[in-house]
Amino acid sequence: MALAVIIMAAGKGTRMQSDLAKVLHQANGRPVIEYVLDKALALQPEKVVLVVGHQAELVRKATERYEVEYALQEPQLGTGHAIMQAEEPLRNFQGEILILSGDAPLVTSQTLEKLISLHRKEGAAATVLTAEFDDPTGYGRVIRQKNSESILKIVEQKDASPQEAAVREINSGIYVFNAELLFQALGQINTNNAQKEYYLTDVFAICFQNGRKVCAFKTENPNEILGINTPEQLREAERILAG
Numbered sequence: 001m002a003l004a005v006i007i008m009a010a011g012k013g014t015r016m017q018s019d020l021a022k023v024l025h026q027a028n029g030r031p032v033i034e035y036v037l038d039k040a041l042a043l044q045p046e047k048v049v050l051v052v053g054h055q056a057e058l059v060r061k062a063t064e065r066y067e068v069e070y071a072l073q074e075p076q077l078g079t080g081h082a083i084m085q086a087e088e089p090l091r092n093f094q095g096e097i098l099i100l101s102g103d104a105p106l107v108t109s110q111t112l113e114k115l116i117s118l119h120r121k122e123g124a125a126a127t128v129l130t131a132e133f134d135d136p137t138g139y140g141r142v143i144r145q146k147n148s149e150s151i152l153k154i155v156e157q158k159d160a161s162p163q164e165a166a167v168r169e170i171n172s173g174i175y176v177f178n179a180e181l182l183f184q185a186l187g188q189i190n191t192n193n194a195q196k197e198y199y200l201t202d203v204f205a206i207c208f209q210n211g212r213k214v215c216a217f218k219t220e221n222p223n224e225i226l227g228i229n230t231p232e233q234l235r236e237a238e239r240i241l242a243g
Contacts, residue, residue, distance in 0.1 A: 001120060002095030003045040004179065006086045009033055009102030010053025010073040015229045021055040022228065023102035024062055027238045032228060033059065035105030035241065037066050040098070042109040043116070047093060049086040050102070078197025079173075080189050087183050096120075097182055099175045099200070104227045106240055107174060111224055115217045119176040122149055125212035126181070126204060129174040131222035139170035140201065142216050149215045154204050169218060171201070172225035181212065 013022025023033035033050075040048050048066070052059045053073040060070055071085040083099065090097070098116065100107070111129070119127035128151065130142045136157075141164050143152045154171050155164050182203065189202040207214050219225065228234050 002093065003043060003098060003116065004047040004049070004090055004093050004095065005040040005043065005045045005098045005100060006049045006051060006083055006090075007033075007036055007040060007068075007100045007102050008051050008079065008082045009036075009059055010051050010056075010076050010082055011103065012054045012076075013103070013229065016234070017231060021059055024055070024058060025228070025234055027105060027228075027234060027241055031062050032105050032234075032237070033063060033102045036100055036102050037063060037068070039105075039107060039109045039112060040100060041066065043098070043112060045098070046095070047090065049089045051082045051085050053082075077191070078195065079200035080186055080198030080202060083182070083200055084186050084198065087186070090179065090183075093179055095179055097177050097179045099177070101173055101227060103229070104173070104225065106226055106237060107172075107219075107224045111219050111221075112174075115174070116176055118149065118215060118217045122213060122215045124150075124176075124215040125178050125207050127176045127215040127217060128154065128204075129172040129225065130169050130216045130218045131172055131225045132168045132218060133170055133222055134168065136168045136170045141165065141167040142169045142171055143167060144169070144216060149217075151214050151216045153208060154201055156201075169216070170225075172219075173227070174225065175200075177203070181207070 009023045048068040185203040185206040
């Protein structure tokens with residue numbers, strides 16, 4: 001089965017206390033986006049699409065040595081909107097799409113391979129990379145079917161019942177989708193939410209409504225899914241990347 005990768009790299013990163021695009025901040029002397037691109041290309045995908053937005057030309061210039069295509073997200077209207085911009089470069093692609101965040105450089109290629117392998121083995125429409133945190137505060141919770149790779153729903157903390165909020169397995173924001181299903185579902189989502197944005201996670205609600213199988217693969221190392229939103233998190237990522 002063919003594989004394509006979409007990397008979301010359009011964000012400003014206002015909490016980084018800098019106007020520099022978040023993915024261009026350096027970790028141990030390299031832009032954060034390079035680590036993500038290296039992991040993606042190690043999977044030997046047919047195509048990699050980098051979704052750029054804030055300081056798009058700087059991000060293009062910083063990544064021009066990589067074999068990628070670019071899609072422009074302007075304005076930035078949420079994660080679902082970011083993936084919509086990649087539809088044109090992937091118009092004739094049939095297979096699976098791995099979605100990565102350009103500000104999450106700690107995930108390993110081995111974990112991504114296991115995620116894709118589970119997705120294929122289970123014949124899933126979508127599969128989520130998850131992790132278990134001692135303190136899952138702030139993250140969307142992954143509610144599984146009992147003793148199963150399949151999940152019933154992903155619930156944001158603000159919408160979680162006390163029982164759901166007690167779940168420690170969280171959504172990493174890294175996903176594998178069947179390409180055709182992904183873009184069909186993106187055509188059905190809307191901005192009827194507090195942020196007036198298109199949420200990629202709304203695609204899962206469409207999968208569940210249509211009775212499609214959604215699975216989860218839990219990484220044993222929760223550090224792998226950490227994103228970089230603040231200077232402190234960047235320093236922590238540098239420490240982990242340095243080994």
